[in-house]
Amino acid sequence: MGNPTGFLKVDRALPADRDPAERLIDWCEVHEHMLEDDIKQQASRCMDCGVPFCQSGNSRFAPKVAGCPVNNLIPEWNDLIYHGRWKEAIQRLHKTNNFPEFTGRVCPAPCEGSCVLGINAPPVTIKHHEYAIIERAFEEGWVVAEPPAARTGKKIAIVGSGPAGLAAAAQLNKAGHLVTVYERADRIGGLLMYGIPNMKLEKHIIDRRIDILKKEGITFVTNTEIGKDIPAKQLQDEFDAVVLATGATKPRDLPVEGRELNGVHFAMEFLGKNTKSLLDSQHKDGDFINAEGKNVVIIGGGDTGTDCVGTSLRHKCKHVVQLEIMPKPVDERAASNPWPEWPKTLLVDYGQSEAIAIQGDDPRHYQVMTKKIEGDENGNVKAVHTVDITWGTNDAGQFVPNEVAGSEKVLEADLVFLAMGFTGPEAEILEQLSIEQDGRSNAKADYDKFNTNVEGVFACGDARRGQSLIVWAIDEGRRAAREVDAFLMGESYLP
Template identity: 55%
Template sequence: MGKPTGFLDYKREDNEAVAPLERIKNYNEFHAPLSPKERKIQGARCMECGVPFCQSGIMFGGAVSGCPVNNLIPEWNDLVYNGNWKLAYARLKKTNNFPEFTGRVCPAPCESACTCGINDKPVTIKQNELAIIEMAYQEGIAGPKIPAVRTGKKVAVIGSGPSGLAAADQLNRRGHEVTVFERADRVGGLLMYGIPNMKLEKQIIERKTEVMKQEGVRFVTNADIGRNMEADDILKEYDRVVLACGASNPRDIQVPGRESGEIYFAVDFLKSTTKSLLDNGLEAGTFITAKDKKVMVIGGGDTGNDCVGTSIRHGAASVIQLEMMPQPPAERAQDNTWPEWPRVCKTDYGQEEAIAVFGDDPRVYQTTVKKFIPDEKGNVAKAVLVKLAAEKDETTGRMCLNPIEGSEYTVEVDLVLIAAGFLGTESYVAQAFGVEMNERTNVMTSVGSYRTKQEKVFAAGDMHRGQSLVVWAICEGREAAKAVDLDLMGYTNLP
């Protein structure tokens, strides 16, 4: 422990964000990093706990507490404080294939479990992680590391999101010949087209995948297995297959008027913006636009927030965001104690921008859509909303949200974005490989396993566990890679 009193001597300092009214003028990342000297001070705040909850990655109260990939957080915090960036990078890479991704988009369950957070603000773990990997690129030590020995075994990874990339990276490191198949025109899956550029600039993904290519990983884009490519051909050519296609089946809402025009799933809206931004700099007519429109976002999670921020950058006339659940408290409730994930009201970047532009928080709690009303052209023009009340179901004993009679009211909308989560695997992919799905439409494996009932086929990531965090996807990809390696070689030395 380099600075025993660091948590007493120093206060938390976050990377400074560009002001909302300024950052909405573009789609760039908007946090400026601290200087190396300032970052060392933040590393000094780590208490080097005897039992570091930050790296535990265990479930408390229905949510993860600590890092799912078990990052060696106290170790590299201390190395940051001592200025040993090279060794900090080496320790970080032992557990996390892609700190350049998680350092930007992870919600940091490690910080909610930080012991400093009991009586003060937690250590800037996520920002320390990002500083380590960016320093590694800057110093030239994050470049390709080509395996010295090849096994002669071939593995196909279907899907290039975080779980697929993690599995590919690990298996290639072991010496297997790995090919990643991606149905989109660019590699990255959720990272590329599901997360807006202002949260994760796409050259960051391209920088890492270029390193992976130099290390020997092969990428094939526009390869939609089950549609324009046959699963049987993959199974014949490769010794093992890892399915990592994500939980890409969006949850719909079934209300009268749903068939109206200008109602889109959030994932389609966000993808159209990113693809147009990369293809032609947002040329008019090449993406779903919110410009001058009254936008309604249905869903209060991260994807809904991304829709808010993107709509504001388009130049929306107004934005409201519906959330079925009650507004969380400003501070932890008594039954939500450390190190549980803090169930408190968080104002994210999109909501901050809406407040700056329109003067009000866009979120409307305990509210849902009862009906859409189209105009004469068939496009949505109005939405009838209804307030919800939490009531206990007498049969199941569980709390339910039920409409409040007489609480209906109508609002004008001409663009609706559905960000209500995902239901699981798209069935055509599972059918193509002959794997079974469970009641949650995730690919079925035995408990604690990544192997499907098909002899050569494994599953990982959201396709295996359901919609979750990027860091969980990385964890799943790493674990699936170990299972594949063990199956191929009879033993595994993958971390």
């Protein structure tokens, strides 16, 4: 605790965001940079608590209770930042997190939700400190390939190159195993690559880390879908262990009249095609869903919906609306949502702030249910019919929506994007390997064990736990790697 009174004297501050008028004409990251002295001052707000709740995420209570799932040593590297000991800070950060350049950008920071200072003041800017440490480390050349000194000869196949698969690959490679990662897309990264748009995570950041992993000896195979291009059982024959890290990529659909109309798309189809076309040709190939000049209605109020807002605005859409079925969050914690639970408070993310700047109001409409989607004579979407709702309980005690009489509305729509989350992993690989599934269709495997009912086949990340956060995916990839290592070698020294 370098400054015992820092939390009393220094107000919370983050880097400024670029002006919306400027950032909406490119696909670069939204945030500006912060001066080193200012970052040090922010680090001085850390109180080095006797019990650092920030670094103690627990799977039994997630997502209700916050804290860092990978157990980042947050007070330690906050103090190191304050004293300007950046190289030691990255050493401490890399002990627990393989990819702080990803989490420092796109993790929602459950650590900040359980920061002790956050009981009665704005929490420490932990997420930005993580970002600052890793970017300083890359600038200084401290992040270099570290291949293992010896190889075990054991071969492991990892299916999926998202954060869970990459974390498992990095850890197993450190243990000396021969790791091959299979990805069905043309680029490595999973949802990091094609699910998160550039303005949140520029793709050279992913490529930078993949280049290091390749130099460390990991083999990456793209454009190869296990279960189609290669039978899943072939992996069992050719490898000593298989790790399923395919993610939960089956989108939740909307069973309403008009769902089949032209112009109605899953959000990931919109976001993925946009990023691929941007990377391939700066959109010159035209191989993407273009929102330019169109009225866009986004159904879903989460991060993916926000990304659809930001992407549509960069296309220069005519107008964008985001429909959320849940109530509007409160401005401050409710009594029923005490610290250290994740604060269920209203946030204005980058997409909404851009819409406010361009359209003059927040695009989110709360407690709205879609009744039907209307089309024209050519089968193209032209409107979305909605009704306001209130929430109550039925006779069985279930939380259910109740329509508000007379609240029906019709919204003009040329494009409709469904951003309502994901229901689980795609089943083909699981069925080919005869993997048992849980009640939510995920691969059935216990947390901290990760072994499925099929010997030598493990599952981790969203494929096992369902739709979740990037930091939980990294945690599961690391923990699964330790279990695979122990399965192959009898014991494991991986953290």
